[in-house]
Amino acid sequence: MIRTRSLTRTFRTDHGTVEAVRDVDLDVAAGEAVALLGPNGAGKSTTLRMLTTLLPPTRGTATVAGADVAREPVAVRRRIGSIGQGNGSFDGLRVLEELTSQARLYGLSRRAARRRGEELVAELELTGLEDRDVATLSGGQRRRLDLAMGLVHHPPVVFLDEPSSGLDPHSRAHLWAHVARMRAEQGTTVVLTTHYLDEADAAADRVVVVDHGEVIADGTPDQLKGKVSGDLVTVELADVADASAAAGVAARMPGAQDIERADDIVRFRVAGGDTVTPEVVRAMDSAGVRLRGTRVQRPTLDDVFLTLTGRSLRDAA
Amino acid sequence: MTALSETATLFERDVRAKLRTPWPYVESLADPLLLLLLFAPLAGAVAAVPDGAPGSSTMQWFVPGMLVIMTFSTAAFIGSGIQEERAAGSLERLLVTPTHRAAVLLGRVLRVVVTVLVQAAVIVAVTAPMGLRVPVAGALIAAVELAALAAGLALLSLAAGVGLRNAYAFWGVVTLIYTPLIVTSGALLPVQLAPDWLYGLSRVNPMAHTVDAQRALFAGDLADPSVTLAVLVSLGMAALGLALGVRAMGRLRA
Numbered sequence: 184m185i186r187t188r189s190l191t192r193t194f195r196t197d198h199g200t201v202e203a204v205r206d207v208d209l210d211v212a213a214g215e216a217v218a219l220l221g222p223n224g225a226g227k228s229t230t231l232r233m234l235t236t237l238l239p240p241t242r243g244t245a246t247v248a249g250a251d252v253a254r255e256p257v258a259v260r261r262r263i264g265s266i267g268q269g270n271g272s273f274d275g276l277r278v279l280e281e282l283t284s285q286a287r288l289y290g291l292s293r294r295a296a297r298r299r300g301e302e303l304v305a306e307l308e309l310t311g312l313e314d315r316d317v318a319t320l321s322g323g324q325r326r327r328l329d330l331a332m333g334l335v336h337h338p339p340v341v342f343l344d345e346p347s348s349g350l351d352p353h354s355r356a357h358l359w360a361h362v363a364r365m366r367a368e369q370g371t372t373v374v375l376t377t378h379y380l381d382e383a384d385a386a387a388d389r390v391v392v393v394d395h396g397e398v399i400a401d402g403t404p405d406q407l408k409g410k411v412s413g414d415l416v417t418v419e420l421a422d423v424a425d426a427s428a429a430a431g432v433a434a435r436m437p438g439a440q441d442i443e444r445a446d447d448i449v450r451f452r453v454a455g456g457d458t459v460t461p462e463v464v465r466a467m468d469s470a471g472v473r474l475r476g477t478r479v480q481r482p483t484l485d486d487v488f489l490t491l492t493g494r495s496l497r498d499a500a
Numbered sequence: 501m502t503a504l505s506e507t508a509t510l511f512e513r514d515v516r517a518k519l520r521t522p523w524p525y526v527e528s529l530a531d532p533l534l535l536l537l538l539f540a541p542l543a544g545a546v547a548a549v550p551d552g553a554p555g556s557s558t559m560q561w562f563v564p565g566m567l568v569i570m571t572f573s574t575a576a577f578i579g580s581g582i583q584e585e586r587a588a589g590s591l592e593r594l595l596v597t598p599t600h601r602a603a604v605l606l607g608r609v610l611r612v613v614v615t616v617l618v619q620a621a622v623i624v625a626v627t628a629p630m631g632l633r634v635p636v637a638g639a640l641i642a643a644v645e646l647a648a649l650a651a652g653l654a655l656l657s658l659a660a661g662v663g664l665r666n667a668y669a670f671w672g673v674v675t676l677i678y679t680p681l682i683v684t685s686g687a688l689l690p691v692q693l694a695p696d697w698l699y700g701l702s703r704v705n706p707m708a709h710t711v712d713a714q715r716a717l718f719a720g721d722l723a724d725p726s727v728t729l730a731v732l733v734s735l736g737m738a739a740l741g742l743a744l745g746v747r748a749m750g751r752l753r754a
Contacts, residue, residue, distance in 0.1 A: 269589015
């Protein structure tokens with residue numbers, strides 16, 4: 184459904200030429216959902232802008248839904264839905280008006296456009312908001328309207344650029360439920376960008392990690408998390424003086440690695456952190472180390488990124 | 501879908517949005533009327549107006565200039581609107597549809613043209629009882645010329661709105677050109693009385709030609725060379741604005 188070869192985009196800036204996207208080869212099968220992950224400025228959005236015909240590639244090729252983005256941009260636009268980072272609706276217009284004018288731009292008659300708008304209002308749970316000024320919608324409602332506008336023409340491919348940024352967890356879950364339903368009912372191909380690994384995990388079959396404009400990893404969420412050796416176990420000590428004893432205990436746990444000490448905190452990585460924690464507590468206890476608490480974290484995007492690049496995702500941004 | 505029906509759809513969208521916030525139009529209508537009420541008598545009193553006969557002739561000289569100033573204030577700033585839509589993300593949403601790039605601009609231009617014509621009709625209706633003579637053929641051609649000027653200014657403004665990176669750049673450019681354009685247009689004081697270099701400058705101001713043409717048309721002088729020149733200049737601006745605007749839309753960065 185999507186195929187890029189050596190897709191490259193450079194920008195001229197005051198400081199010289201910047202390669203925002205470098206030789207990206209990406210293949211997305213029909214019906215697949217792929218998440219592009221990476222820090223700000225990694226080239227995720229620029230890649231999406233090329234795939235959605237907003238920006239011509241500097242070099243390389245991209246075919247989306249059977250059409251070349253550079254040579255047949257209008258054909259691509261007919262076949263894709265694209266939900267950008269901003270709000271697709273504009274203040275001063277009303278929910279059903281925006282949906283209707285969007286549908287008219289795909290060639291629907293006035294009446295058909297209105298019917299399609301009403302259909303989408305119902306599908307995306309915007310009922311009762313048809314005549315509301317879009318400026319008065321909540322963040323979640325406005326994002327669902329964006330999704331609705333991207334879907335007016337039943338596109339086989341949908342692009343979502345950081346669709347959940349700025350949403351509260353409830354609205355975020357709600358949005359992803361709609362995306363999942365769309366995939367289940369229509370077999371839609373989805374390409375999305377996100378900062379959150381949990382979202383990529385839930386919404387995507389495959390994750391492509393991008394850094395400095397290049398693809399640095401490509402696999403299922405589980406494959407990627409497998410690149411990080413184990414869960415992060417954090418032990419908080421009641422007494423700072425116990426720190427070196429606690430680190431010693433941690434070092435003797437089977438499979439423990441990357442042991443770190445910071446004041447009254449000891450951290451290490453170990454496979455199956457949940458089952459290891461009770462043993463850690465017992466071992467600390469018998470070594471006379473008193474604990475304030477323990478915490479186990481599954482590998483996060485930050486960890487995967489750190490493992491792949493040696494940099495933290497937060498520092499890289 | 502044709503570019504024409506897309507333009508109609510986007511015109512309708514724009515009108516709906518703007519009709520609910522009519523203050524900008526009230527302002528751009530109030531401004532020329534206030535100038536007429538306050539400035540015209542003053543200028544008439546210092547006999548700055550050529551053929552400085554009292555009464556009707558002041559109106560005859562001032563109203564055409566006011567129509568051009570009003571067209572400017574309605575049309576020249578709409579680039580900031582498309583810039584807001586660009587910043588918000590709704591321009592991008594339109595650009596990923598199969599819509600022609602030109603239609604995205606022309607829908608807005610059409611709204612500005614209609615607005616200008618309504619405003620012009622109001623100003624003429626208000627000033628006719630105050631002594632403005634309105635020859636029918638001249639007034640109709642004058643309306644066409646104002647529409648062309650509105651389209652030219654609006655398209656250049658839209659091109660600047662899409663092409664310039666942010667609101668500071670846009671308003672910076674507008675502020676820079678505002679005073680020279682208004683002064684050399686000859687709408688407020690006769691630029692024919694200006695020193696040669698200033699008069700020369702006014703000849704490269706597209707609005708100055710429309711001011712000359714409006715005065716000729718309201719005087720019933722349809723054969724005045726400014727009548728043809730003004731419309732050609734306006735259409736040239738429109739073509740340039742459309743080309744630059746469409747080009748700028750092809751290279752939008754995030």
